[in-house]
Every structure is written in C-alpha cells, then in structure tokens.
Amino acid sequence: MPRQARSTKAPVGNDLNRITFPALTTSKIRLLFTNPSGAFVGVSELQSWSASSTDAAVTVGGAGASGSVVVSDATTVSVTVRATGKRSLTSPRVALAVPDGWTARPTGSRPGVVHAGRDATWRFTVAAPADAAPGSAATLTATATYRAGPAAESTHRRQALRVAFPPGHQNPVGAWSLDEGSGTVAHDVAGGHDATLTGGATWTAGRDAAACTALQLSGSGQAAQTNVPVLDTAGSFTASAWVRLDRLGSWATAVSQDGDVSSGFYLQYSQADNRFAFSTSEGRALADAVPETGRWYHLVGVHDADQGTYTLYVDGVRQAKVWAQAAGDAAAGRFAIGRGFSGGGPSDFWPGAVDQVSVWGRALTSSEVAALA
Structure with a gap:
C-alpha cells in the first residue's frame, strides 16, 4: 500500500506496530511476510473496517432464531435499505460479498431511488458450494452505495449464513x-x-x-x-x-x-x-x-x-x-x-x-x- 506511515519505523516483536495509509478501495486483502533469517510471524486475527454512512440503514432478511440465514440449493435473500435522514438516496446500489465458492446473483427489479424515511428492497439468489457441509457457517456482507448529497456514500451490514441440513426421511427412523x-x-x-x-x-x-x-x-x-x-x-x-x-x-x-x-x-x-x-x-x-x-x-x-x-x-x-x-x-x-x-x-x-x-x-x-x- 502506498504512502505508509509506520510507528515504529522498524517492527518490534511482541508489541504494537501501527501502520497507517490513505483510504483505498480493494476487493481482496493479502498478507505477505518476508522474514529475516531466524525470525517468524504468526497471525491470530485479521480485521478490516470501512466507515458506514448514517444516511442509510441496511438489513438482511431471513435470519432465524439462531441469527443466521439458512441457505439451501438456491435461497432468496432480501436486502432492505432505509433512508434514515431527511434526504432521499439517489443512484442506490446493493452488492453482496460472499466467501469463495459461494454465489450471490441479483434477481428482480433494482430500485432507482430510496425516498427519505422509506425503504427499498433488493433481492439476491444465494447458493453455497456443492461440497459445503450441512450446518457449516459463513458470513455475507451487504454494501449499499448511494448519494445523499454531492458525494458518494456507503453503508454495510454483515450477516451470518448457515448451510441447510438435508430434509430427512418422511417416516420415523x-x-x-x-x-x-x-x-x-x-x-x-x-x-x-x-x-x-x-x-x-x-x-x-x-x-x-x-x-x-x-x-x-x-x-x-x-x-x-x-x-x-x-x-x-x-x-x-x-x-x-x-x-x-x-x-x-x-x-x-x-x-x-x-x-x-x-x-x-x-x-x-x-x-x-x-x-x-x-x-x-x-x-x-x-x-x-x-x-x-x-x-x-x-x-x-x-x-x-x-x-x-x-x-x-x-x-x-x-x-x-x-x-x-x-x-x-x-x-x-x-x-x-x-x-x-x-x-x-x-x-x-x-x-x-x-x-x-x-x-x-x-x-x-x-x-x-x-x-x-
């Protein structure tokens, strides 16, 4: 990443090392370590953030009591965007990010505006990989982009997914x-x-x-x-x-x-x-x-x-x-x-x-x- 600011200048083991950089847009993150002789790096957690605008609220429908959306062969998942401020949201778009092997395809109409104080809904067909184990978990991120003024804004929502269990036999086992x-x-x-x-x-x-x-x-x-x-x-x-x-x-x-x-x-x-x-x-x-x-x-x-x-x-x-x-x-x-x-x-x-x-x-x-x- 260009124009990095490092504190400290050289990494210090077992301590906080902070690197900042200007805002950027990317679809993937990769961690690449080049270790000095005799040194090693272990990664326990990776987090990333991007600011969500308060001009909109995003919800993902279909979660059950467990908090997860259950996905079978092809499941319709709705994403609702509400204009929470006094201004309407123009040029709204919704995109879903899913793990590798999963698919999320838009279906149906795509609203052209979300009026102030109102909702609009997008629908997607979401499917798990064919070899996904029943009950296994994944995470979906819904991102709404729009304009509520001169600049483009975005709001995000994460949603847990779970692969559906098979329906089972009709008769007692x-x-x-x-x-x-x-x-x-x-x-x-x-x-x-x-x-x-x-x-x-x-x-x-x-x-x-x-x-x-x-x-x-x-x-x-x-x-x-x-x-x-x-x-x-x-x-x-x-x-x-x-x-x-x-x-x-x-x-x-x-x-x-x-x-x-x-x-x-x-x-x-x-x-x-x-x-x-x-x-x-x-x-x-x-x-x-x-x-x-x-x-x-x-x-x-x-x-x-x-x-x-x-x-x-x-x-x-x-x-x-x-x-x-x-x-x-x-x-x-x-x-x-x-x-x-x-x-x-x-x-x-x-x-x-x-x-x-x-x-x-x-x-x-x-x-x-x-x-x-």
Whole structure:
C-alpha cells in the first residue's frame, strides 16, 4: 500500500506496530511476510473496517432464531435499505460479498431511488458450494452505495449464513412400541435398532392398558438402550414418547442419545424448573405447567437445526418457552429410553413408565405433532 506511515519505523516483536495509509478501495486483502533469517510471524486475527454512512440503514432478511440465514440449493435473500435522514438516496446500489465458492446473483427489479424515511428492497439468489457441509457457517456482507448529497456514500451490514441440513426421511427412523410385555429386548419396528433392557427394567400396563404394555422403570439404574446411535443430533430431529412419572423431586430423562460427556438431547423432567423439558447441555425448552404424578403425558421435542430452535410439545400443544441454540449438540453414542448421560456416565434415570417411543430425522411441523397425541 502506498504512502505508509509506520510507528515504529522498524517492527518490534511482541508489541504494537501501527501502520497507517490513505483510504483505498480493494476487493481482496493479502498478507505477505518476508522474514529475516531466524525470525517468524504468526497471525491470530485479521480485521478490516470501512466507515458506514448514517444516511442509510441496511438489513438482511431471513435470519432465524439462531441469527443466521439458512441457505439451501438456491435461497432468496432480501436486502432492505432505509433512508434514515431527511434526504432521499439517489443512484442506490446493493452488492453482496460472499466467501469463495459461494454465489450471490441479483434477481428482480433494482430500485432507482430510496425516498427519505422509506425503504427499498433488493433481492439476491444465494447458493453455497456443492461440497459445503450441512450446518457449516459463513458470513455475507451487504454494501449499499448511494448519494445523499454531492458525494458518494456507503453503508454495510454483515450477516451470518448457515448451510441447510438435508430434509430427512418422511417416516420415523426409530419406533419402539414397547408392547413386548416380557423379555429383555424392545424391538424397533422402524429402523431395526433394538433396545436392550438394563438394570432389571420390567413391563407394566401401557397408556392404553387394555391393548398394550409399557416399560416400567424404578428411577435407579433401569433403562433400555441400543448398541448404536439412531439420530444425527446436530441436525434436525424429533423425539416423541408417552411418559408417566411416579414421583417428582429428581432429574429424570425419558429419551436421550449419549455423547462423549453428555447427551445430545434430553426429553426429560427438569428438577430445577419442576417442568417437563426438551434440553441440551446448554439450556432447556420448558413446559408451561407443573406435571402431575401418575398421569400419562405425550411429550414431543422438535429440534429445527436450520432455525437453531428446540421446541417442546405436551399433549400436542406447543409450549411457550423455546430454547434457541445456534448449533446442535453432536452425540454419536447409544440411544437410550429411561435415562440420560451426564458427566461421562448414565444419569437421570426415569421413575415411572415410558411407552410408544418414536424418533424422526427431521423437524415435524406443529400439525404433524398434534396428530400424534
């Protein structure tokens, strides 16, 4: 860069070295180091700034609860420019900067003026690279250029992007009716992931006592578990179960999947909140009301990985407190009925009964959940 002013004149190791230069316009930045013999340079962070004019505000639409815009094969992204001052913005243009391999193409009309106090919207088709991993993150920068007076001005907005997860199969990837009534195996009629009863777990009358059985658990070391994972807990999934608590007063998990240290999710009773919960190791979506012992409830936890939300349904009704988490907790261990996994070991054993457990590798809609109850 020409006309540099350096302080100090020669770089000093492990200290601040400031180099200033006149304003310039560029599309790329490259760092190139020529080291003296025996010396080396390490870069921990690179930041760049350009001033944003206060004559306009720029917003990028479509962000979900996680704060990211989810991009699938070709996603429409809108950029809205508002003239915040007393003057209209003339000759407005909007450009999107995306990482290498991404594309952003303008679509539709291009407004010729943004009137004072009003908005105008530009639309782009944004696509991720074909080999981008589901759930991977990137950053988009929207730049609006315009005139609100004699000189050209610009305003910028950064927006997080996230590659969409695949939609998943329509049907359940695992379903345990728990109607065996005897023996030590609970058969998976959907995906072949049979669960073995552990700790002396037994059978009892199910939710429909005349037609089915359920798993009876003491709350102390009893559960059922598979040998392999059933769900991709970092992606979108849904877990459903009929549950009955015989007592309160302790943490209790009806459905989970083991991770290295903790479960990727917990469909559970939270002792801290005295509520049913759909939880991760970071937080919980909670039921609206305190549960009653001895009563059957239908619990459904829905993780929408694209939106970054964990939502709990009780008896088909969406509960108010939703948990937002940008990335799901990956867990590649055993799928468990009647316990969780915390601190590197089994925990939170269920004191009561569990019946008709099903899981999907996608986020069910509210109407689909209501039809299950």
